[in-house]
Amino acid sequence: MRLSRYFLPVLKEDPKEAQIVSHRLMLRAGMIKQQAAGIYSWLPLGFKVLKRIEQIVHEEQQRAGHIPLLMPTLQPADLWRESGRYDDYGEEMLRIKDRHKRDLLYGPTNEEMITDIFRSHVNSYKDLPLTLYHVQWKFRDEIRPRFGVMRGREFLMKDGYNFDLTKDAALHAYNRHLVSYLRTYERMGLQAIPMRADGGPIGGDYTHEFLVLAETGESEVFYDSEITDLTFGDRQIDYDSVEQCQAVLEEFTSRYARTDETHDEAIFAQVPEERRRTARGIEVGQIFYFGTKYSEAMGATVVGPDGNRVPVEMGSHGIGVSRLLGAIIEANHDDKGIIWPEGVTPFHVGIVNLKQGDNSTDSACDAIYAELQARGLDPLYDDRDDRAGAKFATMDLIGLPWRITVGPRGLAANKVELTNRRTGATEEMSPKEAIARLEQVYAPVLGLKVQDK
């Protein structure tokens, strides 16, 4: 993309309403615009990152064998009357009447609807296991939205639902989700720690939340420092293997890690003192096993091998997709702006032309731009007729991980600069070498894409 043709309304000054860094930077970088309390338009740059994150979620879900579909944002109230949650959910549920005075609601989650879909079409245990998911906008009428997209009323969430014949099979689905979530967050450059959680209105005995450590997190967290040494890495996991998934779950959940909701001082005290940590965290996902809570209430049953009809075992699993933008920025920024991890960056590299209108720099930039695109990379070329300082400031603010700087002086010796946004390290090299370097840097990121199974 050429910046002169893009729509990137960056702000020089801090918007007064933004109190936390991710909100401020998203507004300043022209990623979002607030339309009402907790409701945002996603401007091109923000939309691009949102889509990248959503894409990673899709890829990792499908890698784990989960099936995408799409349910509507508006749901009929009757489904929720069946489960009993129409009355239980309270004012957080946005209720709407259509022209025929029928009760509708803007879905805050989809257990009821997915259970309805399941019961309409599945009758035999032979169709299990099955995990369906979607990425769709949700609405929860928070009393007090804040922190930008971290705590919006409208938010994009991936929610998935597993259907299994037995509790053991459902717990494997639980473990499988935990594994796939670890992998998902790591691809986004985040360390998200699974922590024992509370069931909340979804219900369920087995549940973990995934927390990203950040000073601005809304939850206080307590953990054994050993847990932050764990990384998923590039290990290959067979998602159908009960043993392998179980082993990962044990590895990542055996050490003490809890939020203030479930914190137990007595158990925490057993962790060696030098490893006890207290911090703050942002919740970016949660997984639940809740058994037959919804299947019994809504008659979602299958005929088992013995000919008897039994309610299916279920769980649900969510990733706050739009919230993740905030969480990633909270964990990756400096005083100049955002620092995107390579896995989610809106553009792979920024090209800064120091002397727009100069034949040598213009043609060098054009060539670099075209070559990067030809190699499957997505560059942002700042071709505005602006001063160098302004271009650098914009690039730093929007946080592209790499920058190629092209000026007449270096170009005379066939050199450009390649700068790393995070470290600030700059190297001089030929345009050809810079392109090759970037191709190498992004090979793992681009190579991770998977096709539908």
Add this chain to the structure above:
RNA sequence: CGGAGCGUAGCGCAGCCUGGUAGCGCACCUGCUUCGGGAGCAGGGGGUCGGAGGUUCGAAUCCUCUCGCUCCGACCA
């Protein structure tokens, strides 16, 4: 929902107390100069002060109501 506060140009703000018909910085437009870390000078365009009502000769300023937003708290992917 309880408490606090704010709505004046696209953004950030001053003016309001002590009513006299709107100002600053950034951004934007034009010109000249500048050109490796958000340039300088000169000129220019843009707002009727969230909305409604009231007081007054006169309201951004005072009063009433109302809408929206933000912050703290209880609640939450």
